[in-house]
Amino acid sequence: MRTALLNKLERASALDRIGDRIQPRVWSLLRPQRVKDALHGVWLGHPLHPALVQVPMGAWMSSAVFDFMPKRWMPGHQQSATALVAVGTASALPAALTGINDWSWLWQEERRVGLVHAATNSLxxxxxAGSLAARLRGRHQLGRTLGLFGLAAVSVGGYIGGHLVYKQTAQVNQGAPDMHRVEYGWRRVAEIDSVPEAQLVARQVDNVPVVVYRDGTDITVMLDRCAHQSGPLGQGKVIQVDGQTCVVCPWHGSTFQLKDGEVVHGPASTDQQVLPVRVIDGVLEARLP
Incomplete structure (x- = not known):
């Protein structure tokens, strides 16, 4: 029943009228590129949003524990609960900011679910916020009641967020599963003479698409499916970023260093997998790390 409702939500095209208006505004507001990269978690090596949501969730859940703790166990528990509600409410803003930045680069079906996720968490x-205001005025019973409703809302929002990540694979490294399809040991990629200099070449390793780039004796074999949304890196362009040769995904602009796959610019927040290589008798080979 729950899954059926969420599947219907994915197909709720009426939400596109809202999402299509918000998306370009997010892009225009969250500038420059370094701001977007920071919010995506490029510097961290994985999405920042799920790390930040632990703070408000933990604070709010802890406040509920204090709310229902007998006074004789801990005098001053009302003040502790109020402080935790304040921490949770304040920390929700940066968590939401990272979330909407990630949301703006999702597929349409994911954005629909993401909108409801955001709306539930906003509630x-x-x-x-109402609970905090009531507590500060000494109306702790009202504050507890509003807090319980808030905890219920954020729990529903978390459940929807789980569907977004684990079912729809939003912000999950899309290329990583290809690693499980490559056999162990050295695998043939191509005749080295067939790989031109300074050009991206599409090849396969055990039927897994890879992109090959050759710069003199330096050769890169990288998974072709972009970590962000499976864009074909073999159709991307090669640029220089801070003296490093990089490939730019043609779909959403995620940028990776060719030498080691390190992510330079989002919306991808995880590195692109690069395979170790060698050349034996004129044949380029690669293997799992």
Whole structure:
């Protein structure tokens, strides 16, 4: 039943009227590129949003524990609960900012679910803000009630977020599963003479698409499917970023260093997998790391 409802949500095209208006505004507001990269978690090596949401979630859940703790166990528990509600409400803003930045680069079906995820969590923030205001005025019973409703809302939002990640694979490294399809040991890629200088060449390793780049004796064999949304890196362009040769995904602009696959610019936040290589008798070979 729950899965059926979420599947219907993925097909709720009416949400596109909202999402299509918000998306370009997010792109225009979150500038320059280094700001977007920081919010994506490029510097961290994986998405920043799921790391930040632990703070408000943890604070709000802890406040509920204090709310229902007998006074004789811990005098001053109301003040502790109020402080935790304040921490959770304040920390929800950066968590939401990273989330909407990631959301703006998702596929249409993912953006629909993401909108409801954001709306539910926004309701939770509003309820906790009301809870905080009530507590600060000494109306702790009202604050507890609003906090419980807020906890229910953020729990629903978290469930929807789980569907977004684990079912729809939003912000999950899309290329990594290809590694499991490559056999262990050295695998043939191509005749080295068939690989031109300074050009991206599409090849396969055990039927797994890879992109090959040759710069003199330096050769890169990289998984072709972009970590962000499976864009074909073999159709991308080669640029220089801070003196490093990089490939830019043709779909969303994620940029990776060719020497080691390190992500330079988002929306990808994880590195692109590069395979160790060797040349034996004129044949380029690669293997799993």
């Amino acid at each position: 939770a923030v509003a309820l906790y």
